[in-house]
Amino acid sequence: MKINNDSNTEKSILEAAERLFLQKGFSLTSTTAIGKEAGCNQALVHYYFRTKERLFEAVFENKFRLFVSGLVQKVDSGLSFEEKLRTAIEAHYDMLAANPGIPFLIFNELTTNPRRLENFKSRIRELPVTVLKQFQKELEEEIKKGKVRPVAPVDLLLTIISMNVSLFLVGPVIKTALDLSERDYKKLLESRRSENVAVILRSLRP
Amino acid sequence: MKINNDSNTEKSILEAAERLFLQKGFSLTSTTAIGKEAGCNQALVHYYFRTKERLFEAVFENKFRLFVSGLVQKVDSGLSFEEKLRTAIEAHYDMLAANPGIPFLIFNELTTNPRRLENFKSRIRELPVTVLKQFQKELEEEIKKGKVRPVAPVDLLLTIISMNVSLFLVGPVIKTALDLSERDYKKLLESRRSENVAVILRSLRP
DNA sequence: ACCTTATTTAATAGCTCTATTAATTTATAA
DNA sequence: TTATAAATTAATAGAGCTATTAAATAAGGT
Structure with missing residues (x-):
């Protein structure tokens, strides 16, 4: 056989x-x-x-892991807060650039399928809390030192996600709407990589 | 009869x-x-x-107009550039807050239905060019005056859209993921209104 | 009251989709 | 070579969906 x-x-x-x-x-x-x-x-x-459902879950699981791993990952602790942040944002961006379909898949499915959203909720709880705690602690220290304006960790996180994720959600629409060539679109995405970092870091200035 | x-x-x-x-x-x-x-x-x-298609178009047309009118609208020309920008961002935000389902509807449909995306493209061309030209001109003046860092108009627009739209795309997911009560979610949205403005205006500082 | 037109419903044709089943082909171990 | 299990296909049941049609009901004008 x-x-x-x-x-x-x-x-x-x-x-x-x-x-x-x-x-x-x-x-x-x-x-x-x-x-x-x-x-x-x-x-x-x-x-x-x-079933189609099982097949989808195999794909979703895979993509979801990618998405999260791009968000929460260790960065060189020798760097300054700003440098760590820049590194994390760029890593997140790079993961999305390598998998531009992920935001659509995840958000589309989570908003249309309540069951998947419930599933997602339990996943969230399993996230490494230490990384988030550490992030929060470092942010508070920077604020105390007066190097960063007062901002809630959740706000900063939302800003990072908004800037990076929405680019890849909206991107395909922009590309068609503005009739961009593949080349021009690539250029736009590339320029947004640093622009996103710039916007986020500037938004933290005291 | x-x-x-x-x-x-x-x-x-x-x-x-x-x-x-x-x-x-x-x-x-x-x-x-x-x-x-x-x-x-x-x-x-x-x-x-x-047909279902015609019915959908009646809805979509309606929502799309709302979406665009929230984006492109006259603001009091007596205001400073910063104040104008703040007003526009807040108006855009308010329109979305009043119609939180719009971003999902529009982006979901535009990314999954090529025909609708084509349709969208021609719509874009019909947009009042003068408003955009005016925006571009004022931005360039501010940059020349050194009051705003050099930034491409398209980048600023993308940032505004990213911050506002993605909040309402990601919002429902956040709400479930963090188990927020209706009340807490409202609070989060409200706080993002000013946070979005803060992030965008700070991102323009020279 | 009666005719005409608008509104509403029930029934159904025709399509597509998922999932299963039974049959067929392919590969390999002995 | 032959028996056996895996891989693959064709066929189809069964469900849901859109759109149409024919029939029934309501309502207004004369």
């Missing part, structure tokens, strides 16, 4: 699903389309993943 | 559609559900609007 050594098919189904889900979201993607994109029968999609 | 004087039904169908489309988007809302929500037969939805 054939053992499941390098089952190419399962992988290509997963990849096809990934592409389509990122493009169209869950409900607008049919298993038929996934099969076609993967170059196989639609029944095979169900053979490997049983 | 009955003339179409105060046909209550058509209106309640439109309102029901509005609620559901804003909540779930186009594809996840069925005309059956719209009929139910409006308290009538599903066939009646088609009787008044012929």
Whole structure:
């Protein structure tokens, strides 16, 4: 019999699903389309993943982990607060630039599917609290030292997420609306990388 | 015969559609559900609007106009540049706060439906150019005067949109994730109103 | 009262989608 | 080579959705 050594098919189904889900979201993607994109029968999609839901979860889980890991990660502790912040923002941005479909997938699914949102809530609780506590502590110290204006940690976080995430949510619309070439769009994104950092750091000045 | 004087039904169908489309988007809302929500037969939805698509367009058109009017509007020309900017940002914010479902509706539909995106493109061209030109001119003057750091108009616009729009895109997720009460959520939104202005104005300091 | 037109409903055609099942092909171990 | 299990396909059940149609009801004008 054939053992499941390098089952190419399962992988290509997963990849096809990934592409389509990122493009169209869950409900607008049919298993038929996934099969076609993967170059196989639609029944095979169900053979490997049983339900569309399970397949989606495999993709979502994966993307969600990426999204979070881009947000919460260790930065070199030898740096100044400002440098740490810059590094974190840029890392977050870079993760999104490498996976520009993630914001759409996550926000679309979380806002339209209550069950997924509940699931998300429990995920949030599992986040490494220490990283956040540390962030909060350092921010408060900077404020005490007068190097940063008084600002709530949640506000700073929201600002960072707003600036980075929304760029990739709104980006495709901007691209079409302004009729940007692929090249010009790339340039716009690239320029926003430093612009985002600039806006956020300036917003912290006392 | 009955003339179409105060046909209550058509209106309640439109309102029901509005609620559901804003909540779930186009594809996840069925005309059956719209009929139910409006308290009538599903066939009646088609009787008044012929197709789901036309009904959606009636809603979308309406919401889109709101969205744009909140963005591009005359402000008192006696004010300083900073005050004008503050007024515009707050007006934009207020429009979104009054219609928090709009960003989801617009971005969801524009990213999943290419036809609608094309339509959107032609709409953009019809925007009052004078307002934008004026904005650009005033910004450049402020930069020349050294009161504002050098920044491209498109960057400033993107920042404003990012800060305001993304708040209402991400908001519902934040609310659930952090388990905020209705009251606390309102408070968060309210505090972001001034925080957004603060971030944007600070980001312009030379 | 009667005719005409508007409103509303029930029924259904026709489509697409998910998931399953039974049958077929492929690969491999013995 | 043959038996066996995995991989793949074709077919289809069953559900939901949009849109239409024909019939029923309401309402107003004359």
